[in-house]
Amino acid sequence: MDEPNQFLPRAGLQTLIDRLNHAFDRCLGPVVLDGIVQMRPLSRVEQLPAGHHDHQAPGSYRMTRDDGTRQFDWANGPQALKPLLFTPEEPLWRVDRDDTGRLAFTPHNPMRQRTAVIGARACDLAALRLQDQHFLHGEHPDPYYGARRDGLFLVAVDCSHPTDTCFCASSGDGPGCGDGADIVLTELDDGFLLRGTSDPGRAMAASLGLAAATTAQRQAGRERIVAAAAQQRALPDADLSAVLFARQDHPQWARIADRCLACGNCTAVCPTCFCHRSQEDPVLGGSHSEHLRLWDSCFSPGHAYLHGAHLRESIRDRYRQWLTHKFGGWVTQYGRSGCTGCGRCISWCPVGIDVTAELAALTEATK
Amino acid sequence: MTMANPYLPLSARVLERIQESPTLFTLRLELTDPKAQAAYAFAPGQFNMLYLHGVGEVAISIVSDPTEGQVIDHTIRAVGRVTHGLAKLRAGDHLGLRGPFGRGWPMGQAQGRDLVIVTGGLGCAPVVSAIEYVLRRRDDHGRVNIVQGVKHADDFIWRDRYDRWAAHPRTKVLIAADVGTPLWPWHVGLVTELFDQLAFDPKHATIMMCGPEGMMRAVARDMLAMDVPDRDIWLSMERNMHCATGHCGHCQLGPRFVCKDGPVFSYDEIAELLQVKGL
Structure with a gap:
């Protein structure tokens, strides 16, 4: 300025x-x-x-x-x-x-x-x-x-x-x-x-x-x-990283999972989500293969695949991963929250899950 | 700007394939470019990304001795698409290799101390390199305890290797199987039931472990109860890995990227995360 x-x-x-x-x-x-x-x-x-x-x-x-x-x-x-x-x-x-x-x-x-x-x-x-x-x-x-x-x-x-x-x-x-x-x-x-x-x-x-x-x-x-700057919506005034990591067993996670479709729209429109996977595209004869990377989402079933099992099997676990990473893990990894307030994940969620409302529920004093 | 490409594998060749058990095999590799092979160096506990042509990559820990620079050994269990394919490779076959990646075992901290190395299931591979490293520098370390647990006696591999390790001075090898067989000469039960036989000073020891997370939680619990500081307890973690560079996001365990912050963590770094299911 x-x-x-x-x-x-x-x-x-x-x-x-x-x-x-x-x-x-x-x-x-x-x-x-x-x-x-x-x-x-x-x-x-x-x-x-x-x-x-x-x-x-x-x-x-x-x-x-x-x-x-x-x-x-x-x-x-x-x-x-x-x-x-x-x-x-x-x-x-x-x-x-x-x-x-x-x-x-x-x-x-x-x-x-x-x-x-x-x-x-x-x-x-x-x-x-x-x-x-x-x-x-x-x-x-x-x-x-x-x-x-x-x-x-x-x-x-x-x-x-x-x-x-x-x-x-x-x-x-x-x-x-x-x-x-x-x-x-x-x-x-x-x-x-x-x-x-x-x-x-x-x-x-x-x-x-x-x-x-x-x-x-x-x-x-x-x-x-x-x-x-006069906006209706706001993040809760709390240390979100500390709260989210401390409340991994909060009943609100299951209530979100009842609505979340695990479609991955939020991660696709999020301007900071960086998850991607690798994929091979071999020709039929086997003479060569292309190694691609594609956007992935922590909501996709294979994201936490390990040894033939899925570590985050339930939608509850996957939503918790997304929100806890976005507002908690990022702080450790990059010194600040991974959310920049664009609101895209709210608009483009087919069932209208609002991160600010879910964070408010998760940060309420009583569980 | 011009940057090195951390995603590009090097070409490697299988020198030898060793069938360790019905599902476990070792690939002994060398990079096809002699200069690349000569420049290749790793630390115990680090891993490589192995690429199978047309199928994909998988993260595998390095089991060879870091001072044997001419070969790179990987012991692999065939469970998924890539590992089942790798199981079919034979001497002379080619594959891709990227690495090494990650933070390995605290070999510096371990110097001069007693060591307790606990592994479970078929999870011994990530510490083999550390054991070989220590036993080659036997005088630099205190008493060495190697504790290996398997589910079933039939899963036990590398008997020669354990015998060789046990022959070193001030080195104790303890073996347990949850389910024994008639001629099983060792303990039947959990590895933690062998801990009263350990020879170590809890205040001056480095604990290294790998294996199922349930086992590692139990070992950590017992070590803390014996007054081992949490910073002296080290674990090798596993998660899904695609890039190994900290970019793809799959290997996250809470705020940690297992591929670059680990795979080896001290217990105080991840104790709380280990208590949460579905992370």
Whole structure:
């Protein structure tokens, strides 16, 4: 927020899109497709969802449209940055077997597509920082994630339209954008506050030749973010990690399991869930095989397979694994909760399980 | 940025296949690239990911002596898709190998101390490397107690190896089977029933164990009752593993990644987690 703000008139947004398409292999941005906000190739400002608003609730996502001109008056779609870097399915390497049975392993080069994205949210940036920690900052950095992360340029937009399922103010991750973007926009009625927040972002911002924002414009931007922080939903005020690990036998787990379908929607839309499995794709003749990785979920039966048995056989055990990991295990592993308050797991749960309500039940003083 | 690819196996060859019991076999491997074989080094208690062509990978602990750099031994029980396939490999066959991975046994802490090594079921494999390491440096350690329990007397393998270990000075080998046979010369019952025969100073000992979690809980309980500090009790844990790099999430035990934080843990690190079913 300390970066100097410039003012980008709404008519100037096309110039920014053009610059990004020129400077990068592709530019993605939010478009409404199949009734949801999706990140798709963006070349024309008219593709942006002007006047579209999302209405999310437990188990529900609906979009409406009015004649408004604001292009970012929505909270989020089911996915944002995660699938761009940690892809849902990816071949890691190939192995060839010759006639003598010798094996030769060849890594697949990760697609080094340099991607610019317009429209990432504060919750998405927070999730990106966590995924970076997970995939890049350990003993074995992931070269596939790393190659795409290197080529990523982010134009994030402060959230002015949190929906009913949002709780980023409570998780501490929004609605104003934290670190990780290259440029941050705050949408006003007639344009955007724009600030470069990285060296490439500042260079891009400087190339646009914009005027400094006025005091009134900056004030309007601050008010938008303050207003967006007034959210209905919140995490319980408790040491969730300590509570969850101490209450592994709480009866609430069984009550959640009565509703949970173990479908894995929550883990698929969660911007920080990182579980994946490996899979072989051999050709029939056996001369070669592709080694793939695919998104997996701790709700899938095979996730905790060991020696012919499933260690987390019941849905109770799997839901407990998910929630305890997200709000407890992450704290030990990465220094903070794995939840960034985006609310996707609430909206996209087919039976409308609300993590904030379940956490409240689990943290109540009496069991 | 250019990064090493931690997911890419190296090509390896089976030098020898040894049938240890009806379901248990040992693959003696070498990397096909001599330079890679020369550079390969591991610590007792670490594991490799073995890749069977067209089928997939599985995490297997290394049983050979870390100072015998020319061969890498894995003792494997055929239970799943990959291990049943690995069981069919013969000398000269090829497979893939990634590793070593994980944190092994506390060989540094164990120096100068008495040792109690307790294994259960067919779970002896993860400590074999540590036993060989210790017995090669016999003077660096105090009294050594090796306790092996099996469900049925017929499951007992490596009798020669236990005889060889027992021949070392200040080394005691104790064997138990839950179910004995007419000529079974050792104890019939639980390993914990042999603990009054152990020769060790609980205040100056390192305990290493692997095997079924129920057995490890019972051993830890008895060791704590004998005033062994929880930080001196070490366990090798098993969970589902796909990546071995801490990325895939399958091996989590509470907040721990068994593949990179373990597989060897001190009891104080995981005591609470071991009490919870379904983790």
